[in-house]
Structure formats: C-alpha cells, structure tokens
Amino acid sequence: MTDSSLTRLIGAWVDGWVVSRGAAEPVAVSWGFTVDVGLPRHTSRGVLTARAESSVREAAGASRIPGHWLKVFEEPEKVLAWLGPDWTTDEPGFLMTAGLRRTEAVVPSGHRLKAWTRGGVTRALITTEDGSFAARGQIALGSVTGEAVVDQVETAPEHRRKGLGSVVMRTLQNAAVEQGATVGVLGGTTDGRALYESLGWRSVAPLVSVFYDAKPE
Structure with a gap:
C-alpha cells in the first residue's frame, strides 16, 4: 500500500471511530489528528499519519498529559525506542481493511x-x-x-x-x-x-x- 493510500485509510479510521465512540471532531495537525475523547483514563488521543521518528517525537512532546493516547502505524520496537519510559504500550494491533x-x-x-x-x-x-x-x-x-x-x-x-x-x-x-x-x-x-x-x-x-x-x- 502506498503512503498516500495508507494516510487516507488512517483518516477514514479516525473519521468513523469518532462517530462510533461519540468523540469530538478530529483536529488536523502537522503529524496527523488529535481527538478529544472525554474519558477519565482516555481524555484524548493523537493518531499519526506520519511515521517518521521526528513526527512521533513531536507528537509525544506535545502530548505529555495523563490519559492521553497515541496511535502510531509503525513497528512497535521503533516506536517504543523513540518515545522513552514515560509511555506505556497497550497490546499490539493492526490496521485492517x-x-x-x-x-x-x-x-x-x-x-x-x-x-x-x-x-x-x-x-x-x-x-x-x-x-x-x-x-x-x-x-x-x-x-x-x-x-x-x-x-x-x-x-x-x-x-x-x-x-x-x-x-x-x-x-x-x-x-x-x-x-x-x-x-x-x-x-x-x-x-x-x-x-x-x-x-x-x-x-x-x-x-x-x-x-x-x-x-x-
């Protein structure tokens, strides 16, 4: 899948997910989207359409808030090395279509x-x-x-x-x-x-x- 096709699919996933969960409208940022979710342990999330190390670090640096999640479409080993010890991983997953x-x-x-x-x-x-x-x-x-x-x-x-x-x-x-x-x-x-x-x-x-x-x- 090309980068542009993957980016579009990620956008579609975000678009439908906010409808499914009743979350706030996504806000486009330089590395992807931010979404206000409004739950005590999931206050907001960032979904990255960019997969470069610099983008992941930028998203993490702007999101150092308890209850904030990041969704990154890259190999787990890379992402965890880029983020550091203040971020905890959930079970691994896959974007599917x-x-x-x-x-x-x-x-x-x-x-x-x-x-x-x-x-x-x-x-x-x-x-x-x-x-x-x-x-x-x-x-x-x-x-x-x-x-x-x-x-x-x-x-x-x-x-x-x-x-x-x-x-x-x-x-x-x-x-x-x-x-x-x-x-x-x-x-x-x-x-x-x-x-x-x-x-x-x-x-x-x-x-x-x-x-x-x-x-x-």
Whole structure:
C-alpha cells in the first residue's frame, strides 16, 4: 500500500471511530489528528499519519498529559525506542481493511441476535436464550470519507470458538452495505486478527497504542 493510500485509510479510521465512540471532531495537525475523547483514563488521543521518528517525537512532546493516547502505524520496537519510559504500550494491533459485500449471518442454536442503529452507529448483540451476554460489535460510517469502521468487537471467553464473532461481523458488514459503504476499516488486536482474516480482511500496517504514564521521580 502506498503512503498516500495508507494516510487516507488512517483518516477514514479516525473519521468513523469518532462517530462510533461519540468523540469530538478530529483536529488536523502537522503529524496527523488529535481527538478529544472525554474519558477519565482516555481524555484524548493523537493518531499519526506520519511515521517518521521526528513526527512521533513531536507528537509525544506535545502530548505529555495523563490519559492521553497515541496511535502510531509503525513497528512497535521503533516506536517504543523513540518515545522513552514515560509511555506505556497497550497490546499490539493492526490496521485492517476489506471490501464489503452482503453475506449470510447464521445464528448458532441456543443464541439470539439483535441489531439496531442509532446516531449513525449500528450495533449487533448476541445473547444466550436466557439473555446472558455472548458477543457484540458496532460499525459506523464516517461523516467525511464514507468508509465503514468496525469497532469494539468482543466475544465472552466462554462463548468463543462458536462462530459468534463471524455472525457479529457479517451482521455489521451487511448493515454498512445497506447504507452504501463498500470498504471497511478496523483497528484489530492479535486475538481478533484470525477472525478478521477468515472473513477476507487484510492487514495494511502495524498499530502501536501507547498512553502517557509518567513515573514519579
């Protein structure tokens, strides 16, 4: 993928993510975007479209605030060496994309699927027959680029390897296609990567997530 294509995909991910999470509008800066999130342990985030060491250091220098996160699309070893000890890494991830098309979502026996759309976000929830949580996820179309961004896909540990994640993803993708989306974007974890790849998604860049956590001297 070219640098310009990756930059556009990162912008699409940010655009849809803020809709999905109800965050503030992204603000463009020299190295990417800043977003006010408004949570106690996630007050804001910087998402870098630039991947050079100088850009990462600049973003970190402007963001030394507790609760601020940085999202960098570069190899973890490089990013952590550039940032220093005041930044703590979260689990490694990947920026992934796929062409979207309608596919059948078959709910396994003993489970129920409910999907609804509100505020530009479609959510899918799978429960057991008694209403216990089994799996979920959501998808949002960005207000600018039109790609659909998959977010917060989760399956309860006791319900994994039953195909529920695939049902959630297919349900979300079908909803996005009905709204006119043809391309999907997501930030996936190592645990979720196999699921996404089985559904035709591909990784286009590593995703490093770090937050500012200065240790008292």
